[in-house]
Amino acid sequence: MSQKFYCKYCGSSSSSISGLTSSSCSKNPEGKKHVPYEGDEKSKYYCMYCGSSSSSISGLTSSSCSKNPEGNKHVPYEGDEKSKYECKYCGSSSSSISGLTSSSCSKNPHGNKHVPAK
Template structure:
């Protein structure tokens, strides 16, 4: 059975509908101001940030820290996973 993950916070769910129905604590508009967004990439042993290349073993740890090369400015946004 496949797992589905949120692109913003790495939350794991067994279905797309249950994932996207819940509020996301790391939503770009602010904590719990939007729903989880489906990460459309595959499960990997390492996830890389599409802005700076930082890698992590989980989506939640990657998206939990600030990115020095974020488009909104240095450390003004979180790392975003590359597909």
């Protein structure tokens, strides 16, 4: 079985990283090339900013996310599913990504919400 590499902003796939990163991605907030998703393949993908879920990266990233401080689309969480998620800036925790990201984080330099650590 061949390995596939996915773009974390749009879900496009390629059989090689160079093939993926050589073309432009219209959903990249910096307006550049595809960026490889660094997590494992999963049966369900969660947005790192709000906890919304989808069975595919492309399904997740096709919808808007009001909590994304860097753009307007969902961005997949690249860590594994856990029984407790901790904020990578302050250490606050919750049993779900949506629970964690629903409250404010005074230590987040890029926005005002908690962001789950991998």
